[in-house]
Amino acid sequence: MSSAEANPLANLEQWDDFVKDRYDPGKPKESFRHYDEKTPPVVREFYRLNHQNQTREFVLQKKNEYTGKRRGPMGIWEAMEYLNTLVDDSDPDTNLSQIEHNLQAAEAIRRDGHPRWFVLTGLIHDLGKLLCLYGEPQWAVVGDTFPVGCAYSDKIVFPEFFEKNPDFHNSTYQTKLGVYEEGCGLSNVDLSWGHDEYLYHVMKDYLPEPALYMIRYHSFYSAHREGDYQYLMNDHDREMFAWVRTFNPYDLYSKGDERVDTAKLRPYYEDLIAEYIPAKIDW
Ligand SMILES: [Fe+2]
Numbered sequence: 716m717s718s719a720e721a722n723p724l725a726n727l728e729q730w731d732d733f734v735k736d737r738y739d740p741g742k743p744k745e746s747f748r749h750y751d752e753k754t755p756p757v758v759r760e761f762y763r764l765n766h767q768n769q770t771r772e773f774v775l776q777k778k779n780e781y782t783g784k785r786r787g788p789m790g791i792w793e794a795m796e797y798l799n800t801l802v803d804d805s806d807p808d809t810n811l812s813q814i815e816h817n818l819q820a821a822e823a824i825r826r827d828g829h830p831r832w833f834v835l836t837g838l839i840h841d842l843g844k845l846l847c848l849y850g851e852p853q854w855a856v857v858g859d860t861f862p863v864g865c866a867y868s869d870k871i872v873f874p875e876f877f878e879k880n881p882d883f884h885n886s887t888y889q890t891k892l893g894v895y896e897e898g899c900g901l902s903n904v905d906l907s908w909g910h911d912e913y914l915y916h917v918m919k920d921y922l923p924e925p926a927l928y929m930i931r932y933h934s935f936y937s938a939h940r941e942g943d944y945q946y947l948m949n950d951h952d953r954e955m956f957a958w959v960r961t962f963n964p965y966d967l968y969s970k971g972d973e974r975v976d977t978a979k980l981r982p983y984y985e986d987l988i989a990e991y992i993p994a995k996i997d998w
């Protein structure tokens with residue numbers, strides 16, 4: 716597969732923008748299922764690749780590859796600057812840098828008086844997108860995440876694209892519970908691979924549990940926005956998902972906020988980072 720075929724989006728934000736539009740609070744509820752016609756063709760193509768290629772085997776292989784964190788040590792601000800080198804092919808005038816977008820989310824959380832670890836989570840939650848710079852295709856970095864190894868929820872966008880996924884034809888994987896047990900808890904469930912799961916593994920020793928849930932499940936829309944997959948969750952997951960839902964509006968809607976002065980904000984955020992995270996951590 717050529718790189719243009721593997722990466723149909725002009726930039727990763729096109730996926731974020733699509734999700735934002737899907738959950739636009741001004742949108743009438745019944746229009747939720749009508750995203751089809753209005754979706755940019757590159758976004759459709761992105762989901763086609765994502766749903767076709769995210770097999771359980773692929774997910775287990777990527778977990779094996781990345782959760783050992785063998786890419787060497789890097790500081791958080793350094794990682795943010797590295798992520799900023801991800802160039803945006805579309806509309807350079809109006810698109811914010813990755814750092815600015817993440818600072819906007821963090822600043823919106825700070826303005827609302829949330830705890831410091833929550834502000835920090837807003838700043839770093841998308842750093843797993845570094846996967847793109849490691850050469851992973853877009854469909855293995857972003858996209859709504861979903862459990863693999865059990866039946867797909869019809870609340871996942873473009874469910875028809877799952878028909879091309881080899882797991883769709885595996886009868887064990889297509890029962891309601893698949894390889895899982897009822898109420899087994901999400902920590903025992905493999906979700907499609909992407910920036911959420913990767914960053915969770917990088918951060919899991921440093922942040923409080925609600926922050927880790929926000930990081931790990933912020934793209935799991937069929938669960939945190941649509942309420943599906945309750946049968947895989949335990950009571951603790953349900954309790955923690957309240958935090959995931961609290962975080963979601965900052966992720967989706969803080970983007971249009973006024974420009975941030977990165978240089979001016981940096982000292983505050985460097986202090987905040989140092990409060991929780993060592994100067995260099997393994998990636
Ligand atoms: Fe994200």
Ligand SMILES: [Fe+2]
Nearest residue numbers: 731840841966
């Ligand atoms: Fe985000």
